[in-house]
Amino acid sequence: MKKLILLACAAIFSFLLTACGGNDEQASADGSKEITIGYFPNINHVAGMVAEEKELYSKTLPGGTTVNYKYFPDGSAFMTAIETGEIEGGLVGPGPAMNHFTSGAKINVVAAGSTGGTVIMARKGTNIETPEDLKGHSFISPRVGCTHDVQFETMMKEEYSITSKRIGGTMKHVTGKPATYHRLFKTEKVDAATVPEPWASVIEEKGSGEVLVDTKNVAYGQTLPAAVFVTSQDLVENNPEMVQNIVDAHKKATKFIQDNPDKAKQIAIKKIKEITDQELSPSVIDNAWERINFTYKVDGDVLQDFANSSYQLEFLKEKPDLEGLVNTSFIQK
Structure with a gap:
């Protein structure tokens, strides 16, 4: 009887392991x-x-x-x-x-x-003709500290000494989905955008904005x-x-x-x-x-x-060490 109970418990335990266990997939x-x-x-x-x-x-x-x-x-x-x-x-x-x-x-x-x-676009009607003109204006990126945001803010800080209000500057930063940027330009909700393709080309074709800085001249652009x-x-x-x-x-x-x-x-x-x-x-x-x-x-x-x-740019609190992030072994096979 004791043996039967032990076998039953083992079976139940095994079932629970199967039900609760698992991998990432x-x-x-x-x-x-x-x-x-x-x-x-x-x-x-x-x-x-x-x-x-x-x-x-x-x-x-x-x-x-x-x-x-x-x-x-x-x-x-x-x-x-x-x-x-x-x-x-x-x-x-x-x-x-x-x-x-x-x-x-x-x-x-x-x-x-x-x-x-990544392309920096300026809304038509803002009189923004050069990056220097962005002082005091609003810009949009997909997220705070995202790739396109860092590219844009690095360029503005290093080349034009202009920063966002987040770090004591004059540019107002808002966020939103890139697919909406054309509409936001048309409704004059933002003045400039750091835009991933194809949404920069959409803005160009629909005429709501113009290229202020093309890909090759944005920080880390190529x-x-x-x-x-x-x-x-x-x-x-x-x-x-x-x-x-x-x-x-x-x-x-x-x-x-x-x-x-x-x-x-x-x-x-x-x-x-x-x-x-x-x-x-x-x-x-x-x-x-x-x-x-x-x-x-x-x-x-x-x-x-x-x-x-x-x-x-103060998106990270500590100086980063990316040791261990990149693993190229899989692309070499």
Whole structure:
């Protein structure tokens, strides 16, 4: 009798372990896996759109793996999803990735997504003709301390000695989704914007604003990854095979973009329409494409320099050390 009770307890204990245990990825009843990849509806994240449209993650991951996708309006929401295990990985701006890493988030940058694509726009009718004219005006970015914000504020501080009110300057800073910037310009809610593509080209085409500083002249405009592929250190350590499969799919998506730009542009138009309900013209996509370089290669030294700028702008409380953030082993295979 005692033996039967012990066996029953062991069976119950085993069941509880099975029910409560688990990895970052979810397992279904038949043993198949389920993962979620995240990205933004920006041109810098076209690799995510291509990978989804062509089902590249499903092709590189083990058979039976279900791949879901989640779309994000800003880096803070994305990083929270990584840290809580809501998503296994995806594309995000380097600013949020570095900020969360220095705050203790256990994440790894395992690849880049693109470089370039940030444009400083001025609303028509403001008489803002040069960056010096921005003193006392308002500007918008997706989030406080996001990649585009740091690029813009670094340029303004270093080249024009103009800063935001947040650190004792004169510029008023507001935040909002890049897809709304054209409307905010039309309604005169903001005077300038630090804009990721394709939304800068949308503003250009619709005539609500003009380019004040183009990509190549913004701080870190051509060297900084505009998007990085991030996953959790836990996944890297405990399931490197899955991370390698995910990165392999990302590399294939990037190669597809490089080799088939016209097809990649059509995918971008389709996915952005699905996600944002805004259909972009081919001319907008063509214009945005000229400002971006699609690559999966990532340089940790550039990220460290950018993080130092974020600290100097007081987005970070302590001088950052990004040792351990970047892991390039997966893109080298």
